[in-house]
Amino acid sequence: MPRPPGHGPGYEIKRQEIIDQAAQLFAKQGYAATGIAEIGQVAGLAKGALYYYIGSKENLLVEIQNRVLNPLLTAARRIAGLDEDPVLRLRLLSQTLLELILARLDHIWVYEHDYRHLRGANRTRLLRQRREFEKIVQDLLVEAMESGAFRKLNARLAMLQFLNMHNHTYQWAKPDGEWDAEFLSREYCATLISGFRSPSYDADDLEERVRSFREREGA
Amino acid sequence: MPRPPGHGPGYEIKRQEIIDQAAQLFAKQGYAATGIAEIGQVAGLAKGALYYYIGSKENLLVEIQNRVLNPLLTAARRIAGLDEDPVLRLRLLSQTLLELILARLDHIWVYEHDYRHLRGANRTRLLRQRREFEKIVQDLLVEAMESGAFRKLNARLAMLQFLNMHNHTYQWAKPDGEWDAEFLSREYCATLISGFRSPSYDADDLEERVRSFREREGA
Amino acid sequence: MPRPPGHGPGYEIKRQEIIDQAAQLFAKQGYAATGIAEIGQVAGLAKGALYYYIGSKENLLVEIQNRVLNPLLTAARRIAGLDEDPVLRLRLLSQTLLELILARLDHIWVYEHDYRHLRGANRTRLLRQRREFEKIVQDLLVEAMESGAFRKLNARLAMLQFLNMHNHTYQWAKPDGEWDAEFLSREYCATLISGFRSPSYDADDLEERVRSFREREGA
Amino acid sequence: MPRPPGHGPGYEIKRQEIIDQAAQLFAKQGYAATGIAEIGQVAGLAKGALYYYIGSKENLLVEIQNRVLNPLLTAARRIAGLDEDPVLRLRLLSQTLLELILARLDHIWVYEHDYRHLRGANRTRLLRQRREFEKIVQDLLVEAMESGAFRKLNARLAMLQFLNMHNHTYQWAKPDGEWDAEFLSREYCATLISGFRSPSYDADDLEERVRSFREREGA
DNA sequence: AATGAATGAGTGTTCATTCAT
DNA sequence: AATGAATGAACACTCATTCAT
Structure with a gap:
C-alpha cells in the first residue's frame, strides 16, 4: 500500500x-x-x-496480517489443489502452516492477538480470509472422509481440532526451539489422523509418501 | 481481597x-x-x-486471572490426586478444563491474551501457577505411560498437544455454542488418547468408566 | 472553631x-x-x-497557624510590656521564640512553609499577626537604640536580621538536638547584640541580668 | 540536558x-x-x-535546583580557594550568596521550599550539594578561627548562624527592594564578624580590603 | 527523505468534599 | 459519633497524528 x-x-x-x-x-x-x-x-x-x-498505526497491523495470510492462503490453495491423497495434502498443509508459525513467530502473535483492533474494511477482509483458510482445511477433511480414509466426523469440529492443535503452537514455541516444523507436523498429524481415521485406514506409510512426494516435487 | x-x-x-x-x-x-x-x-x-x-486497573486483571486459575488449580490438584487410572483422570481433567473455558469465555480470553500486561509479583505468581497446571497435566501423561496405557512419548510435547487442543477452544467457542464441555472433552480425548495410547491399550471402555466414576462420586 | x-x-x-x-x-x-x-x-x-x-483541610492549616501565633503573640506582648531594659526584653523574647520553635518543630515547618495556601480572611489575619510580631521586635530594637544601648541602626533591617537568625532555625533543628533554646538564644543574642550595640554599651552582664530576672519572676 | x-x-x-x-x-x-x-x-x-x-514535572524542579546550586557551588569553590584572609573570603562569599538570592528570588523560594519533593537520586545529589556548600562555609569559619581572627567557636553553630542570617533573606526580600546584595552583605557580615571575632581582631578595615581586592581582580 | 514542533484528546489515578444512614 | 459510598474535577502524563520546512 x-x-x-x-x-x-x-x-x-x-x-x-x-x-x-x-x-x-x-x-x-x-x-x-x-x-x-x-x-x-x-x-x-x-x-x-x-x-x-x-x-498509520493500523496500517502496520494490516501489513503484518497480510504477511501471514497471503503466503498462508497461497500455499493452502496450492496444496489443496494438488492431485494427491487428501490425507497427504493435510499433512503437507500442516507442515506449511507450522513452518510459517515457527518462521514468523512474532507475526503470528500479532495475527492471533491483535486482529480485533482492525476496523471496518480491514477487519472484514481479514475475517473473510480466515474463513477461507478454515474452509480449505475443512474441505480436505471432508475429502478424507469421502475417500474412506477418515471415519464419519463432524467436519467442523474436526477442522477446529486440527486448527486448535496447530494454531496454539505460537503460545509456547521459541524462536530456536528444539523441534522444527517437520517434526511437529509429523507428531501433530500422527495424533490427529489416528483419531480421525477409519479402522480400515492404515496411516503407517504416510511419512513414506510424504518423502516420495517431496522427491517428485523437488525434481 | x-x-x-x-x-x-x-x-x-x-x-x-x-x-x-x-x-x-x-x-x-x-x-x-x-x-x-x-x-x-x-x-x-x-x-x-x-x-x-x-x-487499580491492573488489579482487575489480577482478579480475573485468579478467577480462572484458582478454580482450575484446585480442581486439577483434586483430580490428579484421585485414586483412579491416569487416563481416566486425564479425561476428567479435560472436561473440567473445558467446563471452565466454556463457562467463563470472556475470562479465558483475558487469561490467554493479557497476562503479559501483569507486572512484577503479579506476573511471577501467574507464571508459576501456569507452570503448576502444566506440570499436573504432564505428570498425568507420564503416569499413563508408566502404567502402560500410553506408548513412550516425549512427555512435554504430549502435554503441549493436550493443552493446544483444549486451550485454543476459547478462540472459536460461543457462549451458547452447540457443543458442551462433556461432548468436547469426549471428542478431544478420543483424538488425543488414540494418538497417545499403546497398541495394547483398549480405550473403548473409557466413557463407560467415566460414567461409573461419576455415579460413585455423585452417590 | x-x-x-x-x-x-x-x-x-x-x-x-x-x-x-x-x-x-x-x-x-x-x-x-x-x-x-x-x-x-x-x-x-x-x-x-x-x-x-x-x-475542611484549610481549617487544619488555620488551627496550626493559630497554635504558633497565639502563644507567640501572647508571650511577645507580655515580654514587650515588661518594665525592663529593652536589651533584656529582646533576650527574653529571643528565648521564648526559640522555645516555641524547638517545642513545635513540625508546627513551625507548616507555619513557615504553607501559610501561602491560606485564602481570603484567614490569610489576611495571618499576615496581620505576623506583622504585629515583627513590629514588637522592631519596637524593642528602637527602644534599645533610644536607650543608648544600640547604635543608630536601620530599625527594619535590624529586625530582619534578628528574625533571619531565629526563624531559619527550624530548617536544621532536630527534635532532640544537642542545643536547647536557652543556649541558642544566648548564642544568637551574643552575636546580634555585639553587632548592634553602641561602643559604650557593655553587654557582658546580660546573662547575669537574665538570671536575676528569672529569679524575681519565679518567686 | x-x-x-x-x-x-x-x-x-x-x-x-x-x-x-x-x-x-x-x-x-x-x-x-x-x-x-x-x-x-x-x-x-x-x-x-x-x-x-x-x-517531567520533577525534572523542572531539578533544573531549578541546578540553577541555584551550580553557580552557587562554583562561586563558593572559587572563593574558598582564593589566596586571601579567610574573613575576607567569608565576606566575598556572603555577597555572592546574597547576589544569587536577590537575582533569582523565585528560584530560591523553590530551592528552599520544595527540595523535599525530589525523589531518589535527584534528592540524594541535592542533599550532597547542600552539604558541600555548608562545609565550605564551615571550613572558612575554622580557618578564621585558626588564623586568630575569630575566637574559639562551635564551628557548626557558627556556620548555621551565618546561613540562618543569609538564607532566610528570601522570605522578605522583594525583586526591587531598597537594599542590594553588597549593602546586605556588609551589614550581615558586620553583625556576624563582630559576634565571632577575637577581642584582638580589628574588623574595621574589612570593607577597605574588599574594595582593594575588587580592584586587583577587576584589573 | 526527513525533521522538529505542536496538538488535543485520552491515559490511569488521586483529590477534597458530601451525605444518607 | 462515625461510616461507607459517591462525586467530579483535577492530577501528571502519553497518545496517534499533522505539517511547515
Missing part, C-alpha cells in the same frame, strides 16, 4: 524493515500497548519520517 | 459485578485498549467511585 | 489530636502534598468522621 | 524560558500546588508540547 505516487528505490525496503520491527514490538507488548514513538526509536526514525513510510 | 479497612455488605457484591463487567470489556477489546472510563460507564459509576472498588 | 452546636466532651480532645497528627504530616510532606485520606489513616478515622472534626 | 535525540536551535532557548516561568509559579504557589496545565498556559503551550520540552 505505497502512498504518494513517486518513491525512491529504497522506500519499499525501508518500509518492510519498519514493518518487521513493528511486528517484533507488537508481539512482545501487544498492539495497543506499543507506541508509535517506540517504533520510531527502534527504526531510528523521527515520528514525521515514520509516518512517511507507514501511513 | 477488600482494599480499605472496612466495607459494607454490598461492597464485595458490587466489586464482583465490576470485575465481571471489566472481564467482558477486556475480552472484547483487549486489556490495553479498554479504558477505565469505559468500565466506569458500563458499571454506572464515576471514576472516583470505580477506584473505590477496584484499586 | 467547633462546628455544630452540641458536642460531647471528647470532641475537642480528639480534635486537637487530629490537628497534631496533621501538623506532623504537613511538616514532613507539605500541606499540598498531604491528602485527607492520609490524615484519616493516621487518626484512625474514616473520611466522613474526619470531616466531622476538622471542617 | 536535552531529552530526545535531536533538537532544533530554538529548543534550548524555549526550554529555559519554560523553566523560568515554572520557577515563578512554583515560587508563588508551591511546587505541589502548581499544575502542569497552569505552566502550559503561562508558556502558551498545550500539554503535549510542554512535555516535549520538560520531560
Whole structure:
C-alpha cells in the first residue's frame, strides 16, 4: 500500500524493515500497548519520517496480517489443489502452516492477538480470509472422509481440532526451539489422523509418501 | 481481597459485578485498549467511585486471572490426586478444563491474551501457577505411560498437544455454542488418547468408566 | 472553631489530636502534598468522621497557624510590656521564640512553609499577626537604640536580621538536638547584640541580668 | 540536558524560558500546588508540547535546583580557594550568596521550599550539594578561627548562624527592594564578624580590603 | 527523505468534599 | 459519633497524528 505516487528505490525496503520491527514490538507488548514513538526509536526514525513510510498505526497491523495470510492462503490453495491423497495434502498443509508459525513467530502473535483492533474494511477482509483458510482445511477433511480414509466426523469440529492443535503452537514455541516444523507436523498429524481415521485406514506409510512426494516435487 | 479497612455488605457484591463487567470489556477489546472510563460507564459509576472498588486497573486483571486459575488449580490438584487410572483422570481433567473455558469465555480470553500486561509479583505468581497446571497435566501423561496405557512419548510435547487442543477452544467457542464441555472433552480425548495410547491399550471402555466414576462420586 | 452546636466532651480532645497528627504530616510532606485520606489513616478515622472534626483541610492549616501565633503573640506582648531594659526584653523574647520553635518543630515547618495556601480572611489575619510580631521586635530594637544601648541602626533591617537568625532555625533543628533554646538564644543574642550595640554599651552582664530576672519572676 | 535525540536551535532557548516561568509559579504557589496545565498556559503551550520540552514535572524542579546550586557551588569553590584572609573570603562569599538570592528570588523560594519533593537520586545529589556548600562555609569559619581572627567557636553553630542570617533573606526580600546584595552583605557580615571575632581582631578595615581586592581582580 | 514542533484528546489515578444512614 | 459510598474535577502524563520546512 505505497502512498504518494513517486518513491525512491529504497522506500519499499525501508518500509518492510519498519514493518518487521513493528511486528517484533507488537508481539512482545501487544498492539495497543506499543507506541508509535517506540517504533520510531527502534527504526531510528523521527515520528514525521515514520509516518512517511507507514501511513498509520493500523496500517502496520494490516501489513503484518497480510504477511501471514497471503503466503498462508497461497500455499493452502496450492496444496489443496494438488492431485494427491487428501490425507497427504493435510499433512503437507500442516507442515506449511507450522513452518510459517515457527518462521514468523512474532507475526503470528500479532495475527492471533491483535486482529480485533482492525476496523471496518480491514477487519472484514481479514475475517473473510480466515474463513477461507478454515474452509480449505475443512474441505480436505471432508475429502478424507469421502475417500474412506477418515471415519464419519463432524467436519467442523474436526477442522477446529486440527486448527486448535496447530494454531496454539505460537503460545509456547521459541524462536530456536528444539523441534522444527517437520517434526511437529509429523507428531501433530500422527495424533490427529489416528483419531480421525477409519479402522480400515492404515496411516503407517504416510511419512513414506510424504518423502516420495517431496522427491517428485523437488525434481 | 477488600482494599480499605472496612466495607459494607454490598461492597464485595458490587466489586464482583465490576470485575465481571471489566472481564467482558477486556475480552472484547483487549486489556490495553479498554479504558477505565469505559468500565466506569458500563458499571454506572464515576471514576472516583470505580477506584473505590477496584484499586487499580491492573488489579482487575489480577482478579480475573485468579478467577480462572484458582478454580482450575484446585480442581486439577483434586483430580490428579484421585485414586483412579491416569487416563481416566486425564479425561476428567479435560472436561473440567473445558467446563471452565466454556463457562467463563470472556475470562479465558483475558487469561490467554493479557497476562503479559501483569507486572512484577503479579506476573511471577501467574507464571508459576501456569507452570503448576502444566506440570499436573504432564505428570498425568507420564503416569499413563508408566502404567502402560500410553506408548513412550516425549512427555512435554504430549502435554503441549493436550493443552493446544483444549486451550485454543476459547478462540472459536460461543457462549451458547452447540457443543458442551462433556461432548468436547469426549471428542478431544478420543483424538488425543488414540494418538497417545499403546497398541495394547483398549480405550473403548473409557466413557463407560467415566460414567461409573461419576455415579460413585455423585452417590 | 467547633462546628455544630452540641458536642460531647471528647470532641475537642480528639480534635486537637487530629490537628497534631496533621501538623506532623504537613511538616514532613507539605500541606499540598498531604491528602485527607492520609490524615484519616493516621487518626484512625474514616473520611466522613474526619470531616466531622476538622471542617475542611484549610481549617487544619488555620488551627496550626493559630497554635504558633497565639502563644507567640501572647508571650511577645507580655515580654514587650515588661518594665525592663529593652536589651533584656529582646533576650527574653529571643528565648521564648526559640522555645516555641524547638517545642513545635513540625508546627513551625507548616507555619513557615504553607501559610501561602491560606485564602481570603484567614490569610489576611495571618499576615496581620505576623506583622504585629515583627513590629514588637522592631519596637524593642528602637527602644534599645533610644536607650543608648544600640547604635543608630536601620530599625527594619535590624529586625530582619534578628528574625533571619531565629526563624531559619527550624530548617536544621532536630527534635532532640544537642542545643536547647536557652543556649541558642544566648548564642544568637551574643552575636546580634555585639553587632548592634553602641561602643559604650557593655553587654557582658546580660546573662547575669537574665538570671536575676528569672529569679524575681519565679518567686 | 536535552531529552530526545535531536533538537532544533530554538529548543534550548524555549526550554529555559519554560523553566523560568515554572520557577515563578512554583515560587508563588508551591511546587505541589502548581499544575502542569497552569505552566502550559503561562508558556502558551498545550500539554503535549510542554512535555516535549520538560520531560517531567520533577525534572523542572531539578533544573531549578541546578540553577541555584551550580553557580552557587562554583562561586563558593572559587572563593574558598582564593589566596586571601579567610574573613575576607567569608565576606566575598556572603555577597555572592546574597547576589544569587536577590537575582533569582523565585528560584530560591523553590530551592528552599520544595527540595523535599525530589525523589531518589535527584534528592540524594541535592542533599550532597547542600552539604558541600555548608562545609565550605564551615571550613572558612575554622580557618578564621585558626588564623586568630575569630575566637574559639562551635564551628557548626557558627556556620548555621551565618546561613540562618543569609538564607532566610528570601522570605522578605522583594525583586526591587531598597537594599542590594553588597549593602546586605556588609551589614550581615558586620553583625556576624563582630559576634565571632577575637577581642584582638580589628574588623574595621574589612570593607577597605574588599574594595582593594575588587580592584586587583577587576584589573 | 526527513525533521522538529505542536496538538488535543485520552491515559490511569488521586483529590477534597458530601451525605444518607 | 462515625461510616461507607459517591462525586467530579483535577492530577501528571502519553497518545496517534499533522505539517511547515
